[in-house]
């Protein structure tokens with residue numbers, strides 16, 4: 001049984017007090033108690049009157065797994081030889097039951113009791129339900145996804161499952177799935193979970209809002225729960241997570257963290273999020289100010305945040321970064337309490353690795369959400385550094401999962417560097433939008449955009465088109481543009497807020513909360529909000545400025561029409577968006593949307609290969625796993641041919657493959 005460093009400190013402190021009370025003697029030596037454990041009431045401390053919890057230090061010997069043995073013995077750059085789980089955990093096909101080898105990682109009831117219940121108080125009935133109730137009406141209609149074409153390729157693909165009951169995820173995780181009110185796995189979950197439980201690497205492409213987060217979280221949590229006790233090195237204050245989930249933005253990392261916390265509730269699997277992180281070129285400035293102001297910061301008790309909020313428009317870089325250091329201190333404190341799954345943005349992770357506060361030596365699971373974004377020009381160097389140049393086990397020694405709704409094939413090729421004998425899974429057409437979203441394109445000149453938006457919002461308000469709770473997400477190109485549009489909307493009677501890379505973390509969180517709650521039902525955003533965010537009740541996405549890349553468009557409109565619900569997406573198009581005319585036309589045709597005649601005319605004017613959205617071509621493209629296309633590079637602009645072998649396709653219509661084009665980088669942080 002495992003205890004974290006913080007637990008052992010807490011326990012030893014508590015034992016000191018207990019022995020004090022018993023013997024009325026002072027402790028012979030003082031025990032350091034970190035700030036987050038001070039002032040704890042007795043009620044917070046473990047109940048020692050019950051059966052004594054089994055204590056095991058990091059150097060304990062219980063159940064050392066084959067995976068961990070050779071990796072012991074310290075840090076350094078050598079990659080541990082972690083024996084790869086070639087045998088999967090299996091999915092029983094005969095109902096749940098656990099198989100009797102689930103590892104209780106909770107460290108006893110003490111840890112469970114301290115855990116905040118993310119489901120609220122009324123979850124017990126759901127949790128105790130004996131089976132997944134297929135009849136339950138949850139208001140989430142995943143039926144539209146059921147007939148979706150699915151394609152897999154790779155060797156010995158494990159068969160999909162139809163129900164959660166067929167998969168042996170462990171009773172504690174099953175309880176949490178019931179608490180989440182997930183009745184049936186979505187298509188990507190039906191296929192991806194058995195593949196990962198089978199020990200295979202995976203590149204998975206599934207439409208926006210189709211449940212990819214759970215598809216990678218469930219097998220990771222289940223795998224960690226099933227592990228026998230894993231012995232981890234104990235070196236200074238370095239922590240050794242077993243799983244790493246990387247995502248491109250702070251908000252998405254927080255969201256994944258929140259989901260993973262729900263799924264792992266009371267399983268003893270510890271999830272920590274680390275986001276933010278100052279770019280290296282600003283590090284010198286930050287370090288300088290850090291030394292000068294560190295103590296002032298602590299004693300000012302966060303009041304500097306108020307100063308930061310005051311100088312809203314002309315932000316001071318140093319203050320901005322100092323706030324970031326604050327969040328770093330929080331992360332470090334959290335890490336010291338123990339971590340099994342680390343969810344992080346690349347910048348912050350690199351920072352933690354360089355400070356030797358995190359080691360990747362024990363990583364068995366690596367998941368990249370929005371993997372194509374993580375491997376494009378903006379993030380690729382950081383990802384390569386994390387995966388290839390630090391102490392993470394080599395591919396083949398860890399399990400790697402890449403998920404996105406879009407997977408241009410050049411990115412697929414790059415991504416294959418990180419994978420070993422992987423399975424490619426495409427649920428729906430690669431890079432397509434879901435049919436649940438009604439897409440409209442309107443021709444609007446730059447100068448008319450604001451009044452056109454106002455018309456849309458008025459109409460929406462008047463006919464109550466999407467109900468009281470309807471939220472509208474407006475995408476613009478630049479941070480400045482976002483601020484200025486927000487201001488204009490507000491003075492015209494439409495409560496709005498913004499989210500973009502120039503806002504502080506606090507401001508971004510506040511904006512998101514205010515939008516989600518409906519207090520400001522309009523959110524003006526740059527591409528920083530384009531991917532992954534799962535915000536209920538977004539009824540309308542407006543592309544005020546269209547992106548340069550069709551994949552960005554797919555992700556943006558995917559903020560509506562999620563989890564089986566319908567949504568509306570309106571795009572303002574003009575001559576400045578010519579390069580998008582053809583891919584947009586094709587995308588809309590594929591999703592059975594009405595394409596205006598004028599857009600088709602614009603599309604026909606753009607020559608093949610004449611722009612960087614190279615996903616289209618003259619022929620229809622049948623194979624989407626780039627490994628099935630033969631030689632890459634011959635065919636970059638013309639995706640003819642198709643077919644291929646080694647895969648299974650169910651009802652797969654012809655389609656084009658992906659193409660890589662760099663997105664707009666400026667909006668990202």
Ligand SMILES: Nc1ncnc2c1ncn2[C@@H]1O[C@H](COP(=O)(O)OP(=O)(O)OP(=O)(O)O)[C@@H](O)[C@H]1O
Pocket residue numbers: 140181182183184185186189206207208209210211212213214404405531532533534558559562563
């Ligand atoms: N099996 C399920 N049953 C019911 N709801 C589910 C199920 N799986 C996921 N969901 C819900 O569906 C919504 C979308 O899931 P998620 O955010 O994982 O989608 P995604 O595929 O990652 O989307 P994106 O491509 O935009 O990142 C979430 O609200 C999630 O709670």
